[in-house]
Amino acid sequence: MKIRAxxxxxxLGNVEKNIAxxxxxxxxxxxxxxxxxxxxxxxxxxxxxxxxxxDVSLTPGDEIIDQFEKLSRKIDIVIGAPVEEPRGVxxxxxxxxxxxxxxxxxxxxxxxNFGMFEEQMIFKAGDRYRTFTVxxxxxxxxxxxxxxxxxxxxxxxxxxxxxxxxxxNSPFRGMSREEGFTSxxxxxRMGEVFSIHFHQHYVFVNxxxxxxxxxxxxxxxxxxxxxxxxxKAAYFDEAVLDFEIGKDAVRRARLAHNYLRDDKPEVxxxxxxxxxxx
Numbered sequence: 001m002k003i004r005a006x007x008x009x010x011x012l013g014n015v016e017k018n019i020a021x022x023x024x025x026x027x028x029x030x031x032x033x034x035x036x037x038x039x040x041x042x043x044x045x046x047x048x049x050x051x052x053x054x055d056v057s058l059t060p061g062d063e064i065i066d067q068f069e070k071l072s073r074k075i076d077i078v079i080g081a082p083v084e085e086p087r088g089v090x091x092x093x094x095x096x097x098x099x100x101x102x103x104x105x106x107x108x109x110x111x112x113n114f115g116m117f118e119e120q121m122i123f124k125a126g127d128r129y130r131t132f133t134v135x136x137x138x139x140x141x142x143x144x145x146x147x148x149x150x151x152x153x154x155x156x157x158x159x160x161x162x163x164x165x166x167x168x169n170s171p172f173r174g175m176s177r178e179e180g181f182t183s184x185x186x187x188x189r190m191g192e193v194f195s196i197h198f199h200q201h202y203v204f205v206n207x208x209x210x211x212x213x214x215x216x217x218x219x220x221x222x223x224x225x226x227x228x229x230x231x232k233a234a235y236f237d238e239a240v241l242d243f244e245i246g247k248d249a250v251r252r253a254r255l256a257h258n259y260l261r262d263d264k265p266e267v268x269x270x271x272x273x274x275x276x277x278x
Contacts, residue, residue: 001137001163003036004029005241007220007233009209012046015056019044019064022079023071030074034242036134040207040220041080041108041144041167042092048211049082053122057082057090065095065102072097076134078141080167082123083107092123094141094167096132104132106141110149116171116214129155136247137162144168147190147204157198158265162250164194168206172217172235184217188229195223199253199260201245208238226253 006025011017022039029037041047044064045056058064058081068077077097083105084090091107107126111119129152131140140156140163147153147166156164172184187204194202201224208218221232222243233239254260 001035001135001245002033003038003203003222003243003245004032004034005038005203005205005220005222005233005243006043007040007206007208007218007237007239007241008043009207009216009238010040010043010046012048012211013052013056014046015044015064018046019067023067026071026075026077034075036076036078038078038165038167038203038205039080040205041094041169042082043079043167043207044081046211047169047207047216048214049122050118053082053090054084057084059084059087068095068097069100069102073100078165078167080143080169089124090122091126092119092143094143094165096134096139096141096165098134103134104130104139104141106130106143108143108146109152110143110145112145129159131156131159131161134163137245139163139165141165141167144170147187150190150193153190153194153198153200157200157260158263160260161200162247163201163245164198164203166191166202166204168204170206170217171214184219184235187219188221191221191223192228195225196228196253197257197259199225199250199257201225201250203241203243205241208236225249226256 083093094106096104109126113120140161205220207216219235221229223229233241
């Protein structure tokens with residue numbers, strides 16, 4: 001599968017402008033014979049939505065969803081958008097379009113609500129981690145703060161996900177002489193874990209730009225099964241990240257490391273039940 005990730009700065013609340021940008025990049029990727037194009041978290045609307053959320057959210061049957069479904073006859077598409085369903089309840093979603101339909105919708109479960117983040121004030125949290133099939137690949141979607149909880153990626157691992165798609169709106173915060181912006185370095189660490197220990201193709205797609213004084217850092221990357229990060233976009237600037245994935249790389253990584261063979265989820269479940277009931 002030939003994949004293109006788009007690192008860019010969405011225009012806050014300007015859905016029309018953002019859709020035009022998406023359409024342009026989708027047409028370019030299709031012309032370049034890509035199989036899938038991926039945009040960041042809330043790519044359709046921007047992040048600091050607050051009181052404009054209700055004006056920019058998608059609803060089932062929305063003509064915008066129809067537009068992406070039609071485009072997905074040429075190329076698979078992943079976008080980030082707020083989706084209202086049922087009426088009056090809005091989720092932060094990752095949407096996967098394929099073969100003329102909305103194939104999968106992931107509702108973000110971990111909503112940050114501290115410091116500069118106010119997601120619990122406007123979104124409802126999701127409560128499930130489901131896989132879906134694209135050709136020969138088992139795929140999962142994970143959104144921003146969910147990435148920082150390894151147990152979530154582990155749940156996908158237990159479902160034998162070949163390709164994990166991470167969408168993000170991560171600001172740059174904290175400085176270290178050794179690591180630079182520490183808030184950006186932590187995404188790299190998780191990518192190494194997912195790809196090496198969970199034997200997954202993993203892509204992290206982060207946005208750039210500024211909103212209300214908050215700067216978003218970019219640094220999108222692709223991590224290969226058993227290898228870690230093999231290609232990375234620059235921090236801060238808009239960028240295109242192209243890479244390819246194959247099933248055989250997952251199989252080789254699982255055979256080489258034996259983590260999947262030797263894992264004991266039944267023991268973990270038993271111990272979790274003991275801890276929770278204590």
